[in-house]
Amino acid sequence: MDMLTIGAFAKACRLSPKALRLYDELDLLRPARVDPDTGYRYYAPAQLEQARLVAWLRRLGMPLAGIRTVCTLDPAGAAREIRAYWARAEAETAVRRDLAALLIDHLSAEPGPRKDTAMLELRYFAHTDQGRVRPANQDTAYAGRRLFAVADGFGPAGAPASSAAVEALRFLDTEELPAGNVLNLLEDAIQGATDAVRDAADGTGEAGTTLTALLWTGSQLALVHIGDSRAYVLRDGALFRITHDHTMVQSMIDEGRLTPEEAEAHPQRALLLKALTGDTSTPPDLRLHEPHPGDRYLLCSDGLSGVLREPRIRELLTSSPAPEEAVRTLIDAANEAGGPDNISCVIAAVLPSAA
16 A cells, blocks of 8 residues: 655645644544654555544644544534534634623723712622532632622641631721722732731641632722632623633643643643732732623632533523522532532622612
8 A cells, every 4th residue: 555654644634744743642643654663654545534634623723632533423423523513612702702892891991980880789699618529618708798709728728728818808898998099909908818828827838729809899899819719790691701710721721722622621720820828929910890780790719610611600690690599509500510629609799779
């Protein structure tokens, strides 16, 4: 049987030799023969169709795990799998389109207080659950008149660390907030939380916590975020994530080295790049958000977001109008999905004031 060198095969199927070597390593496209002395790869002409299929699927944006599945199917099954993938891709594109519209609306807003925010109020609820696997709960969830927070502790003193971080912010719940510099106030409070986490871990070994919190000024919500707990807003039936995970896999997604689908199965998906550990060299994200009547803000630890995909979270939030009902429904769903981690949720619903 005539064989094609890797160079000739690459030219025929429009894949680079580098890509062919990668697909060989990933068991997507094995060469027909490898020279035992030189290690040089040779391909059969009959492999061209599969190589072109792999190239087309990569151009389509399909993750390698999906391509591997397609390549094992008969043509009809492969067509169904590609159709299903593209339906998911279109749905995700629609979500990104809506998020772009949300950001454009936020960034285009005129400076100064919104006319309608003075007549808004919040209804809220917080709860934390141990889950079904972990021997203890290292999460902390809090909701008060102004402050809403979720912290997910880790290490030998994870529970005291998460509790200390939230406790260090609780003075903001009752204090009158000065106008105009709420982000500076939050930044100073985070320094206190950092010191509190360091004290909580003293003598117990490595410990730290994520922290995601919202502070209600009466007209705006100020967000502080570090780690991989998350904040979402449900607006007009669409769910938007308004935090960015500080994890290794998220950085690889940002760099184009992983797709979101591939990240879900990555063995180090929980590895944090930033958290509150008592080290002041890792500043959190800080920003302001303009609430709209009808918005529902969700803060959660990765015990929820790690097992429920965003379409499911949106569905459950939409179907449970009261904050307490929604929180309990989300936690129940995470436990039904296995509950592999502690689960914490806080929901703050923005309502027109009854006054």
